[in-house]
Amino acid sequence: MNSPKKVFITGASSGIGEQLAYAYAKRGACVGLAARRAELLKIISDKCSDLGGKPIPYQLDVQDPEACKSTAEDFIRNAGGIDIAIANAGIGGDDGLFSGSSDQINAILNTNILGVTNSLIPFIPVMKNQKSGAVVCISSVAGFLPLPYHGGYSSAKTAIRMIFDSWRPTLQKYNIKTVTICPGFVDTPIVKGSARKFPMKSAEDAAESFVRVIQKGTFTFIYPWPYRLLVWLVKLMPIRIYNWMIKKMFSKPIT
Ligand SMILES: NC(=O)c1ccc[n+]([C@@H]2O[C@H](COP(=O)([O-])OP(=O)(O)OC[C@H]3O[C@@H](n4cnc5c(N)ncnc54)[C@H](OP(=O)(O)O)[C@@H]3O)[C@@H](O)[C@H]2O)c1
Incomplete structure (x- = not known):
């Protein structure tokens, strides 16, 4: 894949999604920005335009499959296609x-599993x-x-990683990459x-590293590298x- 031109990102109103939006905007991409908080998307959209991107904001709840479908259709129509879709x-x-x-x-299972399948x-x-x-x-890493x-x-x-592992051999036949990114703590x-x-x-x-591994089509990327060691130790x-x-370590929920 050459420099991606049409990138759709859910959870673009904050954190990793926001930074992915800027990273692709800097590269001149048309970026679909989806999240529930429209007022934040407006600010992030303006910044994406300043960076040289073409943002299209969408107020979207990823728990709603019909809204995800119509949003994807709208993005494909307005951007002229799709290169990368990031759940x-x-x-x-x-x-x-x-x-x-x-x-x-x-609510966690719905957003973090069905939200992924709904949006991709x-x-x-x-x-x-x-x-x-x-x-x-x-x-x-969790x-x-x-x-x-x-x-x-x-x-x-775990479920979304497994879904991606299952999709990968099938989608590879059509030259579609399936990239699972597993961050440790990101601020x-x-x-x-x-x-x-x-x-x-x-x-x-984190977003700059993720853009690079998406471009390469890495199957599963654990970030940053010390967490690879941790995952390996826990497996053994x-x-x-x-x-x-x-x-001993967790006597109450991490809040
Ligand atoms: N930060 C970390 O340490 C870390 C580590 C491992 C994995 N992750 C994963 O990284 C991803 C991004 O999280 P983050 O760290 O960037 O946290 P964040 O700043 O809280 O961002 C979460 C994003 O998800 C959006 N979102 C939540 N529920 C949604 C819904 N129903 N429909 C549409 N959008 C929804 C939020 O937007 P709205 O509220 O505006 O809808 C927000 O833009 C998450 O999947 C998280 O589990 C984060």
Whole structure:
């Protein structure tokens, strides 16, 4: 793929999605910016224009499949096609394990799994016909680690990685890349409370790295590199030892 010209990003109103929008705008791309907070999208859109991009903002809730489909159709019509679709929108939070209600965990599962399939699948037929493109999901290092109190978040991030692993051989036949990005802590508003004590990369640096790996078509990218070591160590660790260790580390939800 040459320099991408048409890039659609969900969760573009903040954090990693916002910085991805600027990174592609600087490269002169037409960027579809989707999120619920329209007022933030307007500000980010103006900045994308200043950087030399062609932004198209969309107020969108990724939990709504019909809205995702019509938004994708509108972007394809206005941008003249699609090169890269990035499912970045996501929410954090704990499961509400003792709340007596499944609302909290279900909101996380809906946004972080169905939000990904809702926003990417409408682009795939066009990519198949043109025999090019890339679909990208922002998973997480948490998808390799069953984090106490955060089963919804960890499992959603594992699920989307698995969906991408399943799609990859099929989509490769049509020259469509499937890139799973698994960040560790990146300094954005999703990282709250005690979690902010962990070392964090800036969202700007993260976005620049992600643009490069998307261009290369890397299958699964764990960022930054020390987390690769952590993931590898956890894979080798017997579950009883992991359980004992993690119980000591997390006595309450990361808020
Ligand atoms: N920062 C980290 O340390 C880290 C680590 C691993 C993975 N991640 C993943 O990276 C992605 C981006 O997160 P971030 O760190 O940039 O956090 P963020 O600054 O909180 O951004 C989250 C974005 O998702 C959007 N969003 C949430 N629910 C949505 C919905 N229902 N429909 C449409 N948009 C929605 C938000 O926009 P609106 O509220 O305006 O809709 C916002 O733009 C997430 O998938 C997150 O899980 C982050």
